[in-house]
Every structure is written in C-alpha cells, then in structure tokens.
Amino acid sequence: MYIDPHVHMVSRTTDDYQRMALAGCVAITEPAFWAGYDRSTPQGFFDYFRQLTDFEPKRAAQYGIRHHTWLCINPKEAEDPVFAREVIALIPQFLKCENVLGIGEIGLNKNSRNELEILDAHLALAAEHGLMVLVHTPHLEDKLKGTRLIMDAIRNHSRLDPGRVLIDHVEEHTVRPVLDRGFWAGMTLYPDTKCTPQRAVDIFEMHGTERLWINSAGDWGQSDPLAVPKAQIEMKSRGHTLESVRKVSFDNPLKFLSQSGRFRIA
Amino acid sequence: MAPTPPPLSKRAVVDRYYLEHRAKVIDIAAFLDRVDRAQGDGADDFRRTALEACCRILTDGQPERARRVLELLSDHSTEPIAKSPMKGATGAVDLGAKGAR
C-alpha cells in the first residue's frame, strides 16, 4: 500500500491509474503545474482547475484511488506578473472543492525577481486562508540557490507554519537545510534530473525518515508513475524493515497531508 | 529518527551495485571520447569542464561525494536574477559567461 503525494495525472493515461492501483496506490495528490507550453489566457487555468477538482477525482475513483489537488500558477509561467495575478485571483473560488489541500506547486524556476514576486503572492494567499503549501524547487544548477530563496520567502510570512509546508525535489545538497528549518521534504524519483530510487534510499539512511516522503512526479515528460513502489522494493531488498518502508511511502504522507483536514484514503 | 546505516555489508553493496556503476563510468569515458572525436567548436564547453571537475571529487577519498558534486554543479550566487532567460537549466554554471553568476 502506498500514497504518491506528487503526480501529474492530467498528463497520464487511465491505464496508469490502473497500474498504480495494482501496485498498491490508494491515494494521490496532484499539484498544478506547467503544461509544457504557456497557457494564453487565465481562462485556460480556470478550465485546468476544473479538471483538477472535478474530472480527475472521478477518473481516479474508478480504480479506488483518492485524488487530491493543490492549486497555483507555476513558476515557469510567473515571468508575467500581471497575468499571474489574474490566475491567482481565480483560486479562492476553488478552495471550497473538497479535494483541494492547499497551494502548490509554487516556488521558483530560474530564481528571477518576477518569480519571487509571484511566489510571495501565493504565500500571502495561503497565509490568508490558513492553507498548506507544496513547494517546487528549481532544477539542476538553480536548485541550491532557489531552495534558499524560497525558505527565506516563507520565513517572511510568520503565519505560515513550516510544519505545514513541504519543500519538494530535495537532493543530497538541499535535504539537510530544508529539514533543519522545520519543513517537510520530498524526494522526487525522476530520471536524469532528480533522484533515483537508490539515492532516495541512501538519503533515508543518511538523514533518517522523519518529515521525508517520496513521490514520482510523473508527468508528460519521461517519468515513471510506478516510481514509488519501485523505491519500496529497493528499500526492502536492502534489508530495511517493513515499518520503515511503510513510514516513508504511506505513514509520512498521511501524517503531513492529514493536517489539511481534507486528505482521505478511503 | 536517527540515520540508519545500510543493512547491507560493504561487500554486499559492491556485489549488488558494481556492474550498474561500472557501466556508468564507461558511459562517462565514452562521452568524453565522443566529445573529443566530434568536429567544430565546443572543446572548452563549461559543462564538459564541470563534469571533469566532478570526476576529481569521486577519487578524492572524502565523504559525501554526491552532495559535493551537486554543490560543484550549483549556482552559488544569492540575489534573484532580473529576468528568466529561458525555462530550462543547463546542469552546470558557466563561470566564464558574461555576467557569470
């Protein structure tokens, strides 16, 4: 049994839902993200938010998977702050939808001033509504700097409790600073640019299993919606206990996400 | 919870992962050969230079190689940039570039 707390099912097939269910997936959370191209109007985001709050939960339910979501305009589309603020203004009307857990995946991409401004606007929205936050950290050479800028930006919002914020896509150079500042941390099992299952298990061995989870971030790129069960196998086959395997792939996401009051596994 | 050492012995770790990582080392060697054999400019590409610097970390005998390799490949500046030049990332920092970060 497992939870995949970060997977972009809008870009996956129904067959993937079936395979995930067969591998033991009982619940997922799907953050709003970049479609691979820039949407031309805020209305495009309105329809995307409808897909995330209405259509996708029904598709998941066919396989006994509980679907939850996080809403935002992602940092890759934050370089036009006027446009981004129009999208942010659409979010409050969706907050009453029962599968919305909070704001995400917000963060930075190239660590620009406009991205930081829009990150701050999202954080203000989360603070105002008492919402949880799921954070995307930048890729490759931009991750270390971006992770630091993001943590500083969150600290400026005293109403945001780091224990209700998860900073995702950590790797060996960012996991410690994130945990040390009281945030939750996510490891993304994604080919080429993030963690392999082997490295994720190494990180558990080096940093423990408190406030850490794993996810597939499966999306429209080359990625693997079965990455979480593959990491479970890696961990078990190294001789880790079933309790530790369950902790990182089920208990931890359950504990973090349950703070929303809306997360369900059945 | 405190860190837990791998339940496997050193020998078991090598038994289990050696061939996979032997193949990756040969991939790196072949990649560098491929760049050498290719035509035209790019011999001084910052990404190739960065990869060679990473290789030196692998054999320096010090711990936490993965963290140090990632740090070597990271932008260590602290101020946000004026505007995103692109959506993607290159995987290393071009220290020789105009306005290098």
Ligand SMILES: [Zn+2]
């Ligand atoms: Zn994502």
